[in-house]
Amino acid sequence: MQTREQNVDLNSFARRHIGPSEAEVAEMLNELGFEGLDLLINAAVPKNIRLDRQLKLPEAKSEAEALAELRAISRKNKVARSFIGAGYYDCITPPVIQRNILENPGWYTAYTPYQAEIAQGRLEALLNFQQMIIDLTALDIANASLLDEATAAAEAMSLCHAAVPNRKTFFVADDCHPQTIAVVQTRAKPLGIEIKIGDYSRFQFDDAIFGALIQYPATDGAIYDYAKFVTRAHDAGAVVVVAADILALTLLKPPGEFGADVAVGNTQRLGVPLGFGGPHAAYFATRDQFKRHMPGRLVGVSHDAEGRPAYRLALQTREQHIRRDKATSNICTAQVLLAAIASMYAVYHGPKGLRAIAERVHRLTSQLADGLQALGCTIAHKNFFDTIRVEVESSEVILEHAAKAGCNLRALGPCAVGISFDETTTPRDIELLMSIFRGTTVRDFADEELGEPPIRIPHSAFRNSQFLTHPIFNTHDTETEMLRYLKKLESRDLSLTTSMIPLGSCTMKLNATAEMFPISWPEISKLHPFAPPDQTAGYKEICQQLEEWLAEITGFAAISLQPNAGSQGEFAGLLAIREYHASRGEAHRNVCLIPTSAHGTNPASA
Structure with a gap:
């Protein structure tokens, strides 16, 4: 049995979470021919790029101390009704889902399912998500989730432009959610797309419009009949995107039934906590003819040599890790944990x-x-x-x-x-x-x-069509049935509960249990993203601390926590560089150099 080293702080976060023991480190160094870690670093990292000072960071805390400080900070938030x-709503996360998915390392430490044979559990959960979205939107195909509703709307604009490539104007109804309008405008600018915002009922299509975005119901709650608007758009050769409330679609006629080509939205209200705005799983559905322009992951079903169903990622030739700069989108992941919660909410309630x-x-x-x-x-x-x-x-x-x-x-x-x-x-x-x-x-x-x-x-x-008719959505309405189903899926997956994950990419490999505790605290989970500033002092303090620490570690003057994925961070960085050159009168500089060894999102973002 391996013994623990003497003179080691047993409460140290690093000791608890950095796996190799001193004996194992010594064995690795011996294999490499070095007597110590410093000598290995000296040989591997050029001296001229090493920091020649200590980082100005606070003293490390134990997990208990860090949790106590976080709890004190979180209490500065005020949870109002x-x-x-x-687009953001409080909801009830069923306890069987909260305990067995959201708070379960078997689900929250699993890696991106590149290896389908060791990810069958999550792939089935994501297939359920896709089926849920297909049914509720009445469209042909849906992906395995995106980052948020506004990003999904921007991706839908790109799909419309790919489908109608020789036009440059995209219409956005003025009663869409404000945050969606803002993101679409930001995404359109570097693509040379003109955004027209106005009243959908008065808008006249012409041969410059390639697509349109409408909200269903509108941001102020109104329900409109969009059928004639969609017909006018199609007659003009344009593609229509509907940003639809996922719960409303259980009562309202789905977008696919009144002619929409794409539907996007947020699944947050299906059991996912508010969390001051995220993370949440957006959805994206479209018609079969546009499937190769669809962004994000797509789960499909194959059969093995014995005829048994097997899940795998499908149509990956659209994606950045294969097509690189010609990819459909720079998004290379899905909000799997949140999509699993939303899909299981539908499985549980039916x-x-x-x-x-x-x-x-x-x-x-x-x-x-x-x-x-x-x-x-x-x-x-x-x-x-x-x-x-x-x-x-x-x-x-x-x-x-x-x-x-x-x-x-x-x-x-x-x-x-x-x-x-x-x-x-x-x-x-x-x-x-x-x-x-x-x-x-x-x-x-x-x-x-x-x-x-x-x-x-x-x-x-009114919606007259059926939805969620598959047996999976009609056989797990008791806690024990749901519990067994979740555990069955968990057992078909690889996570840190069963093995180390020796893959190196941008995906986080460690979610320490102590780090996951706060997401279930009401002061953290129940804040609306548009709550007044005097109610979010705790969140602001947490964000400010993290920004300062990251700025010190990276050496930059300031940090933005706004991007909700590495792909979005890359894109935001490129936009900042682009605006910098434009501010100096050098907007013509539009070439981005990218090493062939770079992650696929790099060329896709550029």
């Missing part, structure tokens, strides 16, 4: 459960609309799913009253506020919101006087 919406959740959310929203109208408030849109736009004299005043009551609403200009409901909403929330608009807790009428709220979804927008 959020009704902000805008089609009846998802529809019941959506119906309850809609019923409560409709009840609030009735109550506010009874108070004399104006509800801007007759048709909605989970979000209403309330016209007010001053949105600032209403938001102040809401803040005093411990909840957050969304300002929609100076004279309107948005209120979004979700899976966690209760009748007490309606009472709270009514008191805010009433200005007092004294009621003008009893709740029962309102009666049963009407359905605010127009008949033409």
Whole structure:
């Protein structure tokens, strides 16, 4: 049995997580012909690129000390009741999924599934995700997730441009989520694409438009019939992208049924914590004719020599690790852990459960609309799913009253506020919101006087088609059945629970258990990304600390934590370089040198 070395700090994070013992290090050095690590470093790392000083970083802490400090910082966050919406919603992560996926190293330490034979569990979970998206959007094919809804919309714009290559203008409806519009604009600029933003109902297509993006329901909750808009787009030779709310699609006519070519969105509200904006798994679905322009991972099914089904990554010739600078996209991964949670949420609840959740959310929203109208408030849109736009004299005043009551609403200009409901909403929330608009807790009428709220979804927008009919979504509605299914999939996968993973790339290999604890703390998991700044002081402190430490380690003046993947970091860096040259009057410099040995995302990003 291996003995632990003497004079070693047993509580040291490094000792607990850097695998080789002193004896093993000595054995490796002996094999290489060096007497110590310093001599190996001297031989391997040129002296002129080594740092000649100690890094100015705080003293290392033990796991217990670090967790205590993180807990203290996180308590500076204030978790208010959020009704902000805008693509992000509180939800309930089923305990069987939280404990056995989100908090389970068998799922969160597994590596990118390049080797299909040791990744069958995750590949099945991702196949479930793809099937869920195909069913809910009524489109032909879906990938294994992307990074976020806004990025997915930008990728959809690229697909449209590839499908209609000789045009340069992309239309974006002005009632899309603001963050989506911003990302699409940023992505369009270096591609030479012109973005036109406007009212979808008044927009006239011409032969310069290659595609269009619309939100369903709109960012302020309105439900529109887009069928005629899609027809006009197709008649003009353009491709249509619909950014659709995934839960709403259990009740609303899916994009594929009114002619959309691409559907994108966020699956966060299917059991994934808010987490101040991420990480979450976006979805991307399209028609079969566009499948080779689709970004990201795609899981397919083959059969082995004995006829048994076997999962593997499919159509990889689209991807950066093969096509490099000619790749469909620079994105080389999927949000696997979050996609697995979302897909298992659908497996656990099934089609009846998802529809019941959506119906309850809609019923409560409709009840609030009735109550506010009874108070004399104006509800801007007759048709909605989970979000209403309330016209007010001053949105600032209403938001102040809401803040005093411990909840957050969304300002929609100076004279309107948005209120979004979700899976966690209760009748007490309606009472709270009514008191805010009433200005007092004294009621003008009893709740029962309102009666049963009407359905605010127009008949033409109702979904009549079935979804999630595969047995996998209809046979795991008890905790024990779900638990066994999750464990069966986990046993078919390689993770750090079974072996070291000797692959070197940009993917993180270590998620220490102590590092995973905070993601389940309410102060970390339940903050909306658009919560007021005075409620997010803890997050800001954590981000500031990390930025300062990374700046010291890398030697740069500043750090951005905005990119949510290595591919996005590369792209952001190239955009910064491009803008730097443009600021110096050298925008003509458009050649990027990339070594042939570079990771495939490098040429794909360039």
